[in-house]
Amino acid sequence: MNRWTLLSASLLFSTLLIAQEANPPKALIAQTSDVQFDEKKEENDMNALRRWLQDKRFVSLKETGGDLSISGEVRTECQYINEKEKAQGSSTFIKQRGEGTAFSKPNLVWDVEFNLILDYRTDRAWAAMKLEFDNDMGSRSGTVNKLRLEKAYLGGRLIAGDTLTWDAEIGRRNLSNTFDSKVEFGSLFDGLLFRFGKTFQEIGDFYANLAGFLIDDRFNSYGEALELGALGVANTGLNIKYSIINWFKPYPASENPNRWKFLVNQFLVSYQMYPEWLGKRYIKFYTAGLINALAQDVVQTGYTKQRFGWYAGMSIGVVKKARDWAVDVNYQWIQAQTIPDIDASGIGRGNAAGVGFYSNPISGGAPTTQKTAVGNGNYHGFEIEALYAFTDNVTLLQNLKYSNTLDTKIGPDLKYKQWEVEFIYAF
Numbered sequence: 373m374n375r376w377t378l379l380s381a382s383l384l385f386s387t388l389l390i391a392q393e394a395n396p397p398k399a400l401i402a403q404t405s406d407v408q409f410d411e412k413k414e415e416n417d418m419n420a421l422r423r424w425l426q427d428k429r430f431v432s433l434k435e436t437g438g439d440l441s442i443s444g445e446v447r448t449e450c451q452y453i454n455e456k457e458k459a460q461g462s463s464t465f466i467k468q469r470g471e472g473t474a475f476s477k478p479n480l481v482w483d484v485e486f487n488l489i490l491d492y493r494t495d496r497a498w499a500a501m502k503l504e505f506d507n508d509m510g511s512r513s514g515t516v517n518k519l520r521l522e523k524a525y526l527g528g529r530l531i532a533g534d535t536l537t538w539d540a541e542i543g544r545r546n547l548s549n550t551f552d553s554k555v556e557f558g559s560l561f562d563g564l565l566f567r568f569g570k571t572f573q574e575i576g577d578f579y580a581n582l583a584g585f586l587i588d589d590r591f592n593s594y595g596e597a598l599e600l601g602a603l604g605v606a607n608t609g610l611n612i613k614y615s616i617i618n619w620f621k622p623y624p625a626s627e628n629p630n631r632w633k634f635l636v637n638q639f640l641v642s643y644q645m646y647p648e649w650l651g652k653r654y655i656k657f658y659t660a661g662l663i664n665a666l667a668q669d670v671v672q673t674g675y676t677k678q679r680f681g682w683y684a685g686m687s688i689g690v691v692k693k694a695r696d697w698a699v700d701v702n703y704q705w706i707q708a709q710t711i712p713d714i715d716a717s718g719i720g721r722g723n724a725a726g727v728g729f730y731s732n733p734i735s736g737g738a739p740t741t742q743k744t745a746v747g748n749g750n751y752h753g754f755e756i757e758a759l760y761a762f763t764d765n766v767t768l769l770q771n772l773k774y775s776n777t778l779d780t781k782i783g784p785d786l787k788y789k790q791w792e793v794e795f796i797y798a799f
Contacts, residue, residue: 439493447485449794454479455722458785460743465787468724475724482509487522499526500545522546527565539567548717550581551599551615553638553660554683555704558717562586563594577603593621593632609644619712620666628739631730633666634712650688658702659684667709672729672745673782681710681749683718691759700757704775708750708782716748719755719773722788723748729783745783751775753788767796 456465470479485506492499502523507515525543542564547557550565563585570578579601587593599615615638623629642658660683667679685702704718711718713728729747731737740746753775760768771792777785 441491441493443489443491443799445485445487445489445796445798447483447487447794447796449481449483449485449792451481451483451793452479452791453481453722454787454789455724456787457725460780460784465785468722473724477724478513483507484509489523496532497526497528500524523549535571537567537569541565541567547585547597547617547715550583551597551617552613552640553615553717554685554702555662555681555706555718556617556636556638556711556715559715574607576605576607579603587619587621587632591621591623591627593623595619595621611642611644613640614638615640617715619715628731630668630670631728632712633664633668634709634715635665636662636711636715637665638662653688654690656687658686662706662710664710670730672740672742673708674742678708678750678779678782679710681706685755689759691761694761694763696761698759701754703752703754705752705778706749707778708745708747710749713747713749718748719751719753719775720748720788721746721751721775721777721786722790723786727783740783742782743784746786747783750778750782751786751788752778765797765799767794767798769794769796 453469455468457468458465467473468475469477483506485504487505488503490501500523502521504520504522505518506520507518521544523543523545525541525545527539527541529537529539531538544560544562547559547561550561551557561583563583565581565583568580568582572578579599581597581599583597585595585597587595595618597615597617599613601611601613603611605612617634617636619634619636620632623632638660640658640660642656644654644656646652646654662681664679667677669675669677681704683702683704683706685700687698687700689698690696691698706718708729723746725746727740727744727746729740729745729749731739753773755774756772758770762768769792771790771794773788773790775786775788777783777787
């Protein structure tokens with residue numbers, strides 16, 4: 373049977389993800405959830421559901437007077453990856469993954485993962501930690517030592533008013549834990565975060581997240597990020613967000629400073645509702661535009677600026693209990709200089725060779741040329757994510773990505789497809 377027939381059948385069979393169906397009182401939620409989205413009133417989107425799966429599964433000890441919460445996940449994942457490359461001046465696409473290819477990377481990837489999450493909270497302070505054990509499977513190809521500290525931060529509430537809050541947190545997490553985007557905020561956030569929230573009746577909920585984070589302590593390099601948001605504007609389903617993140621700091625010429633000339637602005641608008649014609653099922657439409665204000669005319673782009681990007685999509689459904697389902701579909705259009713390679717979180721290009729846009733490899737080395745530059749931008753494509761809850765603990769997640777090169781005059785022409793299936797047991 374054709375593998376794409378299997379893909380189509382599987383997508384139709386299971387629109388995916390599970391969750392744990394406990395519905396604790398609001399006071400307990402405020403003390404056990406990842407603080408970022410407590411006051412945004414926008415939990416019902418696909419990104420929030422994924423964070424909920426990763427962060428929420430707590431066994432609370434509040435009943436015995438304790439503040440410690442513990443949760444865990446066991447995951448088994450399979451990815452099918454098809455990546456082809458055609459060099460400039462060639463008429464033939466060459467397979468990049470699988471047996472006999474240049475990079476010896478598999479096109480069928482199996483992983484096993486265990487996550488341990490600890491959370492400790494008092495009325496005005498908290499700390500959170502997440503350890504990720506993510507290893508390759510296989511008697512010969514398998515690994516047993518892949519350990520990652522994905523989250524470790526502490527925080528406290530400086531102002532706790534009826535309509536105004538001010539929190540401060542310091543430590544490690546992902547940028548996507550705090551800032552919202554489909555295509556950026558994919559790197560670690562080691563730094564200090566301030567959160568401000570203000571509610572106005574008949575107007576909406578407003579927030580500001582202000583952060584400073586470490587990029588490279590060898591060069592005293594730090595970045596800054598800000599996200600402003602207005603949620604439930606005029607008591608409707610309209611949400612508006614603006615974010616800006618600065619990656620640029622002066623580097624010596626040996627470090628190829630063009631790699632860090634990024635001041636990325638994003639404007640995101642979404643609208644959510646529960647229409648009668650959809651059985652009062654949750655639906656959300658969203659779109660965002662991005663621009664890198666520091667993009668330069670460089671040799672890799674043929675001395676043009678490739679600094680714009682946008683994405684748009686929709687989500688249907690909310691997963692709260694067994695047999696719930698949700699689907700998200702989005703389209704992404706990202707130019708080559710829109711987002712730094714280190715921070716890209718969108719569909720991407722596969723890039724089995726690991727070639728950066730400004731240098732090869734991404735971590736440094738000789739500069740690339742217009743014919744060799746790759747990176748994680750310069751693509752357009754679509755993504756479909758589906759979630760289905762078999763039980764209150766067992767989750768199935770499926771994700772399909774497809775992208776083509778946006779500007780074939782820049783670097784090799786890449787065609788990229790990925791299908792991921794993941795079973796998750798959370799406790």
